[in-house]
Amino acid sequence: MHTSYDTAAALLRLVGGPANVTSVAHCVTRLRLGLADPSAVDEEGLRGVPGVLGLVVDGGSYQIVLGPGVVTEVTAEVEALLAARTTAGEPAARGAELRERRRQRNTTPVKTALRRVANVFVPLIPALIGCGVLAGLGGLLVNAGWLPGLTPALAAIASAFMAIIAVFVGYQTAKEFGGTPVLGGAVAAIVVYPGVAKVTAFGVHLAPGQGGVLGALAAALLATYVEKRCRGRMPGALDVLLTPAVTVLVAGLVTLYGLMYAAGAVSSAIGTAADWLLTTTGAFAGLVLGGLFLPLVMLGLHQALIPIHTTLIEQQGYTVLLPVLAMAGAGQVGAALAVYVRLRHDTSLRTTIRSALPAGLLGVGEPLIYGVSLPLGRPFLTACAGGAAGGGFVGFFAMLGDRVGATAIGPSGWALFPLLAGNGGPALTASIYAGGLLVGYGVGFLATYVAVRPPGSPAPGRST
DSSP states (O other): OOOOOOOOHHHHTTTTTTTGGGEEEOOOSEEEEEEEEGGGHHHHHHHOOOOOOOEEEEEEEEEEOEEEEEEEHHHHHHHHHHHHHHTTTHHHHHHHHHHHHHHHHHHOOHHHOOOHHHHGGGHHHHHHHHHHHHHHHHHHHHHTTTEEEEEEHHHHHHHHHHHHHHHHHHHHHHHHHHHHHHHHHHHHHHHHHHHGGGGGTTTEEEETTHHHHHHHHHHHHHHHHHHHHTTTTOHHHHHHHHHHHHHHHHHHIIIIIHHHHHHHHHHHHHHHHHHHHHHHHHHHHHHHHHHHHHHHHHHHHHGGHHHHHHHHHHSEEEEEEEEHHHHHHHHHHHHHHHHHHHHOHHHHHHHHHHHHHHHHTOEEEEIIIIIHHHHHHHHHHHHHHHHHHHHHHHHHHHHTTEEEEESSSOOOGGGGGGEEESSSSSHHHHHHHHHHHHHHHHHHHHHHHHOOOOOTTTOOOOOO
């Protein structure tokens, strides 16, 4: 049996050894490694490691797709192996130097900013998923009238995290941007503290939670800035007392008398815009969003959507954007199936599709993108067409007043069914989402079947 330790050891060996690794992180599906010398990677060897679903190079980050759950275990083993080497004498300063050089060489300001914002929210996704599943289960029990004694407890368990998510966002923000995490959390806690209802800003009373995760993010960023300005300027004996106090005081006052009001306006605008977009231009908006999501993933720009999803979940209980964007994965699956049917003699490619398709059905699209559609060219475009069709289908029903949302971010494809929510009841919501998937599969398949020709076949319009 191939264990997580075996996988981690094999990966480190094939990326050039532990000495070549300058940073380690992970998201929901990918192990992200910073490498001093990317040319030392044995890509063919990596693809042959059991459990590896695909490879992605994004800026300076070398990413190995392992899938949900597995990536967490393997990352922990990789970090343990690297820590053991560092303890044995690996020069950590050298790794930090190489990491900084790689960052400056391979990243742009926009991608760096998006990646750092994503780093704030990605660690929160497991809790969002867990609470989202429980919220969906609780809703089903309420609608069915079952277990009335249990549903209040389920509601409390599912809602508690969202009630104080601002604190976690503040903690993660300060941690990511170089501040003291607990100070970021302390300032962000102001956003959800019930006592803010007694505070008047711009002539109106503030409301607990006003500004949501965006307000918490801004508050923690400000706290980090204030803390850094204070450090080094305070006498050594007073730093431990004054720096935290000044940080919380200054950032807290600005949060109360500025950031909460401004972030609340932005958050409301996001919710209003999302509702207007789908209810007014739903089919067209779904077409555009579903069609462009795969290119956004390619460019790393999809990370900018994470705070928007989180804001919508916090405001409305679900994000209406995720089910539309999930249609891109359906188009990808349909395209891969068409390639499998068309290129019958390419045994290597068909083997790749067979191994990657189950993950694709569950919303992990990278193996199919980087192993099938992107290298072939046209199937990537036809996959986008399938995603556009599926997104247009879901958006069309939103125009009719039947919205489909997700109570958590992270999963898509079939894995999103337990997290679905909407205003038309569970059966209708699931039916619309399933219909969108089928449309995405069908259009992606048909478009790819027409666009991809087996070697030696005549071009359309020509006779043999």
